[in-house]
Amino acid sequence: MASDAYQSPRGTRDLFPEELIRVRYLEETARKLARAFHYHEIRTPLFEETRLFTRSLGETSDVVDKEMFTVPPRAEGGAPYSFRPEGTASAARAYVQGGCPTSAPFQKWFYLGPMFRYERPQKGRERQFTQFGVEVFGAQNPVLDAEVVDFALRFFENLGFGPELEVRVNTMGDPNDRVRWKAQLQDFFSDSLAGRCSDCQERFDRNPFRLLDCKVEKCQNLNEGVPSLRGQLAEESTAHHEEFLATLEALGHKPQDDPSIVRGLDYYTRTVFEIHYPPLGARSALCGGGRYDGLVEEVGGASTPAVGFAIGFTATEIAMAEVGLPKPETLEPFQQELQTQVYCVAVGEEDRKPIAKLASDLRAAGVMGVDLDYRNKSVKAQLKEAAKSGALAVALLGPDERAAGYVCLRNMKTREENKIPESDFLPELLNLLKE
């Protein structure tokens, strides 16, 4: 492995065909569910003007602060671009730009694709990763908050996760609730600030909410008796949360109401939730989401309520591997696509073009997985190749066959071989493949 050889950029990886199968399985599961829930796919650019993200995610969020891949302006007076670190901001931008607020305010969308964050890679975290997310715009009904949670849970259920899936929910209130709460928090924290960890001291000004879930023990102890947001909630926020919980239960889910859940991005309002798979231990979060009623307005549209979630495939893949998913048979349909069905063998040099023509005709007739030798291998080596590839049938052409207008059809399982008249070959082959 020469050190000057090119490598994929840090935090990225190549998905070779056999590995890609697993990802495609996740994608198809997501798409299948989206059809059931009647959410439509939207694709936005992989990069946006940087200010879209700083505006929507919050200047002080870590994502914006230090994790963006940013391309400087190329021309005088131009704008910097950034690769999208998440999907919600782009969706909201597209919603506004597409005229949805006035022409079709209610939308149920999903997106699926790569996101980029400039972070130190580690287990379950990459610089380029795939997210599946949904966004519902145009209704504040808490039934939607519950539906979105239901959707995410069904996704994991479909992948084979058991009933230990855990939904943790909380409400972050409305902006006014939070202004009141923030003031109370800072008031409460200011007394004990000197005794806290350096991170907490830093976060005190820009994001005091984060002191609540600090992992340091002494900080946790100092949080005894901290004022709760719940005490500051306006009536509408409380009612919304209760209705959300009631609907979740009606859908058969048992959420844990957990006031310690505080999501990192600024745009959340009211409902926030995470889905965990506790067997994974510390890193058990598979999905995060919530409501962001102020976001559309923030990016320049008419005030529009919205709710959604995002699932990271990297974490999902790891979680699946740890619990022995997916079951091998689940991937069979995908593996089938990589499988050689028919391998075409040429006996002599003068048979190469005719065998290429036969392969071409088979492909045109709709036969899948038709392959042949391109490296001038001997007949023996071609058969070996066919066997290794798992081909079910071999079509063999030599001078004798061509002279007589036959093609030799070999069943690789039974080793039976028959000379078939050229005109009957396709149906005979299809017949063999059907078995």
Place this chain on the structure above:
RNA sequence: GUGGGUGUAGCUCAGUUGGUUAGAGCACCAGAUUGUGAUUCUGGGGGUCGCGGGUUCAAGUCCCGUUACCCACCCCA
């Protein structure tokens, strides 16, 4: 950004207290008489031992630096 671990062929790894041309398995390629896939056999390609410096008569093996990857923290999907 901080801390820890690792770095020998495409892959998984051996390489004894520093000592002759650096090994194995798998994978790959070719051959074992004239047009056919098991197993087997034979042969072959492929590594400046991550990179740079130092110690030494001598370094894959010791020391320093550097880089890449992995893991943890921060934060998050």
